[in-house]
Amino acid sequence: MLSIKLLRYFFLLLFLKIGSVLAQPQVFTEKQLGNQRVWNARLSCDDKLKNLFNTQMLQYPPRFVYWRAFKKEKEMELWAADSAHHRYKLIKTYKVVNTSGNLGPKRQEGDYQIPEGYYHINQYNPYSSFYLSFKVSYPNKSDSILGKKGNYGGQIFVHGDSLTIGCLPMSNEVIKELYWCNIQVNSNQNDTNYNIPIHIYPCRMNSSNWAYLNSMYNFDPSRIEFWKNLQSGYNYFELMRKPPAILVDNKGKYLVRY
DSSP states (O other): OHHHHHHHHHHHHHHHHHHHHHHHHHHHHHHHHTSHHHHHHHHHHHHHHHHHHHHTTOOSSOSEEEEEEETTTTEEEEEEESSTTSOOEEEEEEEOOOOOSOSSOOOSTTSOOOOOEEEEEEEEETTOTTSSEEEEOOSOHHHHHHSOTTOOOOOOEEESSSOOSSSEEOOHHHHHHHHHHHHHHHHTOSOTTOOOEEEEESSOOSHHHHHHHHHHSTTOHHHHHHHHHHHHHHHHHHHHSSOOEEEEOTTSOEEEEO
């Protein structure tokens, strides 16, 4: 009799645990929609995003998205797929309205640099002073090894408005679209550990831009070497159309996991 009670108790706990996990994305979305700015983003952008995804014959709300930003071109791309195993399709390219610093990675607080490297989105702020914002996971492991110890800086966001010190500012109309897209992904995810990747490059890593980088930054071989390291992840996506899985070695070098 005791074993039956224990079995029932076990299945009850399991049911509650599964229910809690499944409810988390929905709770997150409901909390976000409690803010008027997010609600306005939904009203103005939901149909627009749905049409963009339908044009690429992808489901909406989206399951998997991937952001690529290019500092020199002042552009950010939205890619998406219905499965992590499918090739991603380009949904839209957005303009970054302003940048700060120069091409090259961020190495310390106050250097005005926009980070370069492999990151994910790890926070959403519907109460941002810059309308809406989502946070880039800087510093990552590589930054922590190669940056100035104890003075990495942080608080790197994609946000509205045009002001920036190391962030990626978009117009308020654009940030609504980006923000709501990401909220939709989170609401449509069964994996609560999923983080939306955002990879930031100095430029599109093609031959003409490499000629520019080698010409303009030949005074800094370490920067050129860093960009050569980024090239492997860039090439992987260009070939496979899937975001690269990245490891970092003990010297801060990025390694593409094939």
